[in-house]
Amino acid sequence: xxxxIIRRLLLLIPILLGLTLLIFVFTRLLPGDPATTxxxxxxxxxxxxxxxxxxxxxRPLHEQYFQYMGGLLQxxxxxxxxxxxxxxxxxxxxxxxxxxxSLAAIIFAIAAGIPLGVYTAKRRxxxxxxxxxxxxxxxxSIPIFFLGLMLKWIFAIQFPILxxxxxxxxxxxxxxxxxxxxxxxxxxxxxPGGFIDALRHLVLPALALGTIPLAVIMRITRAxxxxxxxxxxxxxxHAKGLRDRTVDGRHILRNALLPVVTVIGLQTGLLLGGAILxxxxxxxxxxxxxxxxxxxxxxxxxxxxxxxxxxxxxxxxNLIVDISYAFLNPRIRHS
Amino acid sequence: MSRTAPxxxxxxxxxxxxxxxGSGDRVVHAVNGISYDLAPGETLGIVGExxxxxxxxxxxxxxxxxxxxxxxxxxxxxxxxxxxxxxxxEEMRRIRGDQMAMIFQDPMTSLNPVLPIERQLTxxxxxxxxxxxxxxxxxxxxxxxxxxxxxxxxxxxxxxxxFSGGMRQRVMIAIALACDPQLLIADEPTTALDVTIQAQILxxxxxxxxxxxxALILITHDLGVVxxxxxxxxxxxxxxxxxxxTTDELYGRPRHPYxxxxxxxxxxxxxxxxxxxxxxxxxPDLSRQIIGCPFADRCFNVLDRCREEMPPLEQAxxxxxxxxxxxxxxxEGERLVPSGFESExxx
Numbered sequence: 062x063x064x065x066i067i068r069r070l071l072l073l074i075p076i077l078l079g080l081t082l083l084i085f086v087f088t089r090l091l092p093g094d095p096a097t098t099x100x101x102x103x104x105x106x107x108x109x110x111x112x113x114x115x116x117x118x119x120r121p122l123h124e125q126y127f128q129y130m131g132g133l134l135q136x137x138x139x140x141x142x143x144x145x146x147x148x149x150x151x152x153x154x155x156x157x158x159x160x161x162x163s164l165a166a167i168i169f170a171i172a173a174g175i176p177l178g179v180y181t182a183k184r185r186x187x188x189x190x191x192x193x194x195x196x197x198x199x200x201x202s203i204p205i206f207f208l209g210l211m212l213k214w215i216f217a218i219q220f221p222i223l224x225x226x227x228x229x230x231x232x233x234x235x236x237x238x239x240x241x242x243x244x245x246x247x248x249x250x251x252x253p254g255g256f257i258d259a260l261r262h263l264v265l266p267a268l269a270l271g272t273i274p275l276a277v278i279m280r281i282t283r284a285x286x287x288x289x290x291x292x293x294x295x296x297x298x299h300a301k302g303l304r305d306r307t308v309d310g311r312h313i314l315r316n317a318l319l320p321v322v323t324v325i326g327l328q329t330g331l332l333l334g335g336a337i338l339x340x341x342x343x344x345x346x347x348x349x350x351x352x353x354x355x356x357x358x359x360x361x362x363x364x365x366x367x368x369x370x371x372x373x374x375x376x377x378x379n380l381i382v383d384i385s386y387a388f389l390n391p392r393i394r395h396s
Numbered sequence: 397m398s399r400t401a402p403x404x405x406x407x408x409x410x411x412x413x414x415x416x417x418g419s420g421d422r423v424v425h426a427v428n429g430i431s432y433d434l435a436p437g438e439t440l441g442i443v444g445e446x447x448x449x450x451x452x453x454x455x456x457x458x459x460x461x462x463x464x465x466x467x468x469x470x471x472x473x474x475x476x477x478x479x480x481x482x483x484x485x486e487e488m489r490r491i492r493g494d495q496m497a498m499i500f501q502d503p504m505t506s507l508n509p510v511l512p513i514e515r516q517l518t519x520x521x522x523x524x525x526x527x528x529x530x531x532x533x534x535x536x537x538x539x540x541x542x543x544x545x546x547x548x549x550x551x552x553x554x555x556x557x558x559f560s561g562g563m564r565q566r567v568m569i570a571i572a573l574a575c576d577p578q579l580l581i582a583d584e585p586t587t588a589l590d591v592t593i594q595a596q597i598l599x600x601x602x603x604x605x606x607x608x609x610x611a612l613i614l615i616t617h618d619l620g621v622v623x624x625x626x627x628x629x630x631x632x633x634x635x636x637x638x639x640x641x642t643t644d645e646l647y648g649r650p651r652h653p654y655x656x657x658x659x660x661x662x663x664x665x666x667x668x669x670x671x672x673x674x675x676x677x678x679x680p681d682l683s684r685q686i687i688g689c690p691f692a693d694r695c696f697n698v699l700d701r702c703r704e705e706m707p708p709l710e711q712a713x714x715x716x717x718x719x720x721x722x723x724x725x726x727x728e729g730e731r732l733v734p735s736g737f738e739s740e741x742x743x
Contacts, residue, residue, distance in 0.1 A: 293505040299460055300500075301520045301571065302493030311519070315510050391510060391555040 062387065069380050076376060077369065081133065084368050085126050088361045094118060095142040098358040116142050129365065138366035143358055148366040152348060157241035158228060159347035162339065163332045165263045166271035171325060174275045178282025178321075179314070185287055193279070200276030205335050209269035209342035216265060226344035229259045266343040270335050274328035281324045285317040292316070319390055326382025330375035402474045406433035407578055407611050408457070413471035415449070415456050415635075424683045426452040428635035429471065431709075436578065439605060439612040441622030441643070443658070444632035447679060450615045453632075454581045457613075458498055459488050475579065494524040497572035501584035503564035507556035513540075513567050514552035520574045539570040543600060562593035566600065573604055580605060581613045586621060598625060619662055623647060631655050634680055634690035637709055641719040651712045651719065651726035653695045689724070697725045 096104075096112040113119045117128065132139055138148045181193035217225030228243045229236060234255040236246045243262075247255035289295060290313065298312040333349070340349035348367065355363035402409030415427040427449040434440050442450045455461045457473050459480060473480040475496065480488060500506040508516060517539060518532035527535065533552070540548035543566040556564055565585060572580055582601065586594035602625055605612045614625055622629055622643070629646045631639040631654065639652040650656045657675035677694040680686055689695070692702040701724050709722040 293500055293502060294508040296460060297500065297506045297568075297571075298508070300458060300492055300498045301523070302489045302491065303519060303523055304489065307519065307523070311511070311515075312508050316508070319510075389510070391512075392557050 062384075065387075066380070066384065069383070073373075073376055077373065080369060080372050081130065081365070082126070084365050085129065088359075088364045089122060091356070091359055093359050095359045095361060098360070099143060133369075138370075139362040141355075141360055141363050143360050148363055151351065151363070152367060152370055154241060155346060155348045155351050158243070158345060159333070159336050159340070159349060161242050161244065162263065162266055162270060162345060162347060163329065163336060165267035166332055166335075167274060167325065167329050169267050169271040170274035170278055170328065174278030175282050175318075175321065177275075178279040179286050179309075179317075181279070182283045182286035182290065185283075190283075193283070197276040197279045200272050201280070203272065205269055205273070205338045206342060208272055209266070209339055212265045212269055213342065223264050224258075224262050225265070228262050228345060229255060230262075234258060266339050266345055269342070270332060270339040273335065274325075274332065277324060277328055278321060282317065282321050285320050286313060289313050289317040315389075319386065322386055322389060323382060326379055326385075329382075330378045333371045333375060402472075403433045404477075405435065406474075407436040407438075407476065408434040409472075409474040410453070410457065411472045411474070413453060413456060413473065414469040415452050415461065415466060416469055417466050418683075419467075422683050426466070426635055426682060427456065430630075430632070430635075430637045432630055432637065432640065434579070434611050434613065437605075437609040437611055438628065439602075439614060439626045441626030441629040442613060442615045442632060443617065443619060443622055443629055445617055445679065447682070448632040449635040450632050451583050454498070454583055454613060454615055458492060458496065458581065459483075460492075460498070490524070493520050493577075494575045495577055496579040496581070497575070497577040499565070499568050499572050499580070499582040499585045502588045503561055503568050504556075504588065506568055507564055509556055512553045512555055513559075516567070517571055517574060520571055524575045535574070536570075539574055540567070542573070542604070543567070543570045544596075545570075561589050562597060565589060565593075565597050569597075569600060569604065573608070573610075576608060577610060579611045579613070581615070583615045584617070585614070587616070587618070594621070601625075619647075619658060631658070634682060634686065636690065636706075636722060637720075638691065638722045639720065640709065641712075641715075641721075642717055645715065645717055645719050649715065649719075651715070651721040652691075652723050653697045653727055654691050656727050657694075657696075689722075697723075697727065699725050 094113070095116060096109045096118065099112055100108055110119070117125060120128075129139065138152075140147055141151065144151075177193060177197075181190045184190050213225050216223045224230065229247070234247070234252055236243065236250050236252060236255050236259075239246050239249050243259040244256055247253075247259050294316075295308065295312055298308045303312075336347060336349035337353050338349070339345065340347045341353045344350070348371065352364065352367045352371075354360075355367060402411060409431075410433075411431045412429045413427055413431070414425075414429050417424040417426055426447075430449070430453055432440070442454070444450045452461070452466070456466075456468055457480065461468070468481060471481070475491070480491070483491070507513070514533060514536055517536040518527075518529065521527045521532040521535055522529070525532075525535075536552065537548050540551065545551060545563060545566055551559075556567070559567065565588075569585075580601075585601065586597050589597060598621065601612065601614075604610070612625075614622055616622055626643050628640065628642050630637045631646070631652060633654050639646065639650070639655050641651075646655065647659065650659055654675070657673070660673040661675060663672060675694055680690045680693070688701075688703040688705055689707055692698050695702065705724075707722045707724045709720045712719045712721040712726055
């Protein structure tokens with residue numbers, strides 16, 4: 062097991078190296094550059110050249126890349142071209158907001174997706190199952206920006222029962238930032254009302270972000286449960302005269318969830334991508350929104366290092382999933 | 397016999413059991429009205445080729461047929477005076493694993509791969525015997541020792557994949573015997589095992605059921621397996637019992653042409669290296685309506701009447717003991733297998 066983890070960690074090196082090159086190339090392919098953002102479109106050519114020179118953007122691309130890599134290898138992820146703030150500081154300050162949103166979304170997706178998957182699997186071939194299949198296909202195909210806007214339009218504008226943006230009502234609650242998790246900070250500040258308000262702010266973005274993983278988890282759970290239902294050991298369990306709920310929980314679900322765990326891990330990683338759109342729609346001050354703003358401003362340094370950190374997290378989440386998979390599955394654990 | 401009342405002495409009486417699969421245009425008649433009795437402690441062999449209804453009829457007795465694909469059309473399954481087909485699902489669940497247990501063909505897939513075998517044993521005891529965890533674990537060790545698993549105590553936490561096929565089947569037997577059932581159904585228990593292991597497992601089952609007075613239904617396609625085990629044998633073909641007799645009688649004087657064919661197709665040690673005699677043709681398609689005897693097209697003794705009317709299962713002419721055969725023109729009962737060969741087959 063330790064060997065497996067070490068091998069996976071070593072594999073991270075080529076993956077991340079390849080990523081830095083890809084991200085670097087893509088940022089430079091974007092039209093425009095940071096100098097335009099800083100000086101505006103009416104700036105003179107001399108001023109533009111001056112800013113480019115001070116940011117090192119006048120040098121050949123390979124030199125820029127090696128300079129960036131040199132910093133990375135010394136643990137320096139650079140500073141924003143525009144605010145001159147340390148990228149890591151900015152990232153860490155915003156990341157809790159993204160985790161909070163992603164957790165809410167994935168909890169929603171798991172809590173609804175697994176029971177729905179089991180329910181439709183046990184009613185395979187009925188109209189309930191067909192309805193579930195149609196809904197989950199819609200869930201998988203609906204674009205996040207469209208779903209987000211529709212949710213906002215229905216639940217915040219047509220029927221204003223939920224807040225449409227932000228993480229908390231800033232007018233009524235002043236919550237000192239401690240952990241940058243709004244719900245946690247509200248509790249630390251002794252503001253139960255603020256805690257509830259923070260949860261209410263989470264609902265719509267979490268629904269928007271969680272719908273795709275919900276649909277995917279539901280599909281995989283359904284397929285996996287159907288497979289397991291036909292297994293000999295399920296028949297054995299019934300032959301033992303076990304209660305239905307024991308057969309369901311101990312024999313069917315434990316086996317059926319193995320592939321689901323992998324999918325949950327992958328989906329958690331993919332949430333980071335979805336978070337960019339969701340955070341933009343709901344003005345959620347997380348990493349997604351930060352990267353979106355950086356792309357708009359062509360702040361190469363933030364894009365490069367921000368995406369790199371997200372990628373690192375994505376790969377680590379998958380490693381954790383693989384490890385937990387081994388713990389769930391004795392056949393892998395012992396090999 | 398098929399219309400007779402259930403024998404009050406019998407542990408299990410199956411009457412006119414009929415099972416179909418599918419619905420609408422394509423209904424497969426898997427079991428077509430079979431009847432038999434099983435005495436307490438008796439070992440009954442059910443023999444036939446794949447698809448003859450032997451497994452399906454046993455799953456119907458356990459009420460483990462896949463729903464909604466399979467349907468019991470009619471009949472009764474009376475265990476100790478109680479018709480199992482009338483019970484509610486919950487009442488049936490209490491009987492399964494307690495009064496009646498089942499062992500399946502493939503020990504590789506019949507155990508849950510993600511649970512240690514301890515759990516798979518104790519859950520039966522906890523469900524039916526209301527044992528607490530520690531009591532159940534002690535009993536689990538006893539059971540594993542009983543089925544001949546070395547160092548049983550140390551293997552409780554092991555998972556099925558850490559056992560060999562033979563050992564897994566021993567675990568399955570331990571699970572089945574956990575609550576001392578009166579009836580054990582073993583569906584091809586040795587088919588997936590090596591030949592050397594087969595004999596060990598059969599011996600284990602024989603000792604276990606003899607010691608406890610458990611009745612055993614042993615389902616197999618292998619005539620050698622039942623020979624040394626069963627007191628009585630049902631031969632099934634296309635969802636019917638075509639012959640039923642004591643083991644000696646059946647091997648000694650087979651009457652149904654199908655049974656004769658089966659016995660002729662066994663390789664024999666005491667004869668020269670002649671070619672085996674296979675039964676010609678294929679079993680009939682059970683999704684079509686069959687008029688007359690389903691074996692007629694493959695039969696060496698076929699009469700015109702065979703294609704018109706299904707023969708009833710009746711006492712064979714001039715047979716000793718109880719010897720039932722469903723045939724209009726049964727074989728004479730020539731001795732195909734020399735005396736004593738039954739035990740040779742099994743050893």
